[in-house]
Amino acid sequence: MSNSSSPRPAAPPTVWAARGRHTGTAAADAVRRNLEKLKADDVIHSHLEPDDADPADGHVFEARWSAPGEVTVRARLTLPPRHNAAAEQQWVLVAEAEEPWDPRWPSPATVFWPPEAGSGWAHEAGTGLRLGEVNPLPDDDKELRRVLRHAVRDTWCVHLVVHEAMTPDERGRGTLVRLLPEGLRHRVVEHRAAPHRLRAVNWVLDDFGTRVPRGGAVVLPGALAAPGYDAQEFSVRSVFLDGNEPTEVLDAVTRFAALPRPLPDGADAALTALREQWHLMTLEEELARARELVAMYAEALDAMTKSRDLYREAAERANEALAAYRETGAAGALPAQKPGRAATGSPFQQLARGLERLKGTALSLRPGSAPVEGVAATPRDAAQPEDGAARSADGPGAPPPAGD
Incomplete structure (x- = not known):
């Protein structure tokens, strides 16, 4: 499948x-x-x-x-x-x-x-079986499984399995495919199972949900069977291999071939090559193809022209917006801020400067500095404001100034 x-x-x-x-x-x-x-x-x-x-x-x-x-x-x-x-x-x-x-x-x-x-x-591509002729199924079980599994999974040919209820005579050994419409003969592979091989054949086909009736025939589903495929609709209970036309078998094969199935594996590429790389064209076909090319080139040129116009319009709008932005900036531009000084010196020097600033801040909070609001000054502070300042200025141990 x-x-x-x-x-x-x-x-x-x-x-x-x-x-x-x-x-x-x-x-x-x-x-x-x-x-x-x-x-x-x-x-x-x-x-x-x-x-x-x-x-x-x-x-x-x-x-x-x-x-x-x-x-x-x-x-x-x-x-x-x-x-x-x-x-x-x-x-x-x-x-x-x-x-x-x-x-x-x-x-x-x-x-x-x-x-x-x-x-x-006229040989099938996968196994080399003959198209339009009878192909007896092998007696070896391993080879039988190989042939039937390929037949079930094949996407190109229609495989018909016929069981011989008894060994047919000369008239019954002829292929049934020759009675099909001419357009189907080279797309059908006919398999024949000997009378004693029915059980072995169905043992392989059971894995794929189909069986061949005793003395009958069945059309194998294939890998790309239609969604509505029913094995019972494409099986025939009795096939008389006496040289007469087996109408039921031919009808089953014809109906199966008419089912809407996908293209076989690889046929899509072959069909594309047939359509796009075709050389045997009449004069009318060459003219029609030239017109298609002209129409395709005209559409491409029109698309390029529209893209160019859109790009030009977008560029003009961008230039207008840039000019308006420049005018607005010149009318109400903010003064440029001075850039801050870059830090100089080693990290130790910067640390020393920071400690000096902290030292000055601590000295400003020592006694003798400006009183804190809401706190009364002590008598000593009130009596000797200049003296403290003088000592701070002249250093410790200096005598008071004359006339003090």
């Missing part, structure tokens, strides 16, 4: 997306030859291999054609770079139509890849 805490938006109904693996060699040459053949047969309008594609994207192919009803379809196939020459080639294909996608339209995969069996491109 999805690990994202916030729900992702549903994929546009006009988009068809698929991812796979090419097991052969020279995948780019195979695509190039098939596009040239379809262009010569007037099946597609045009195709292109852009020269300015990012080397990190590998080979990029574009194609344009018309679906039934003259609906224009644009598609982009990307072949990412391989880590080594022996590695299999991955591919991502995204197509977008002018109208909601109809599953009865031709598969975009057959526009880029040759439709012949054994071409090597």
Whole structure:
């Protein structure tokens, strides 16, 4: 299931997306030859291999054609770079139509890849299982868990699990996917469980809230299942593998593929590249794009002009406010205060000066100083005011002045 805490938006109904693996060699040459053949047969309008594609994207192919009803379809196939020459080639294909996608339209995969069996491109990207063919589930339990867990968590393909109630004959061994609409055949992986493997299969599927009925089939929910997904609605009780058309199974797969699900992991980047890096444009489309660019540049220029005017107006108001402040300050400015003297000398000298000031204050409060208001003077103080002052002036032991 999805690990994202916030729900992702549903994929546009006009988009068809698929991812796979090419097991052969020279995948780019195979695509190039098939596009040239379809262009010569007037099946597609045009195709292109852009020269300015990012080397990190590998080979990029574009194609344009018309679906039934003259609906224009644009598609982009990307072949990412391989880590080594022996590695299999991955591919991502995204197509977008002018109208909601109809599953009865031709598969975009057959526009880029040759439709012949054994071409090597119709393999699921994660496990390498074949698209459009029967894939027997492995007998090994460990390998069985790996395949089914990937099938449940896959975001690109629709996985169908069919249990064989008994070993089918030659007619029953044929794939059911071939009976699906053409636009779904390369997006569905069909798994077949042998008659004796039902318990092992359901033991793995129980962890994901779904089961395959005995002799029936079930469409696995996938990592990005719709919120209203119900396993019972996409399971079939009985599937007769006798060569007849299993209507219920085909209906379940078609309904599940039509659910509004988010884009697969990585398909959003591929869709953005299709829309923003498209090269195969008609003359009308180039003209419309040029008009969009002109309108965008005009809006940007208008925004810059408005920003400039606002900045100029703000600067003028600031200058006016500054001039008014200066006039007000010149008319009623306060006199500048004299700065205080900075302290000079060492800390010991400053301490000595402070003690001298305290000494003078203490001497002024000794007897002989001015009487305190409200306290009567003693006779001695009243009789000898000058004498005390004279002694203080002449020093101790000096005789009184003559004529005293």
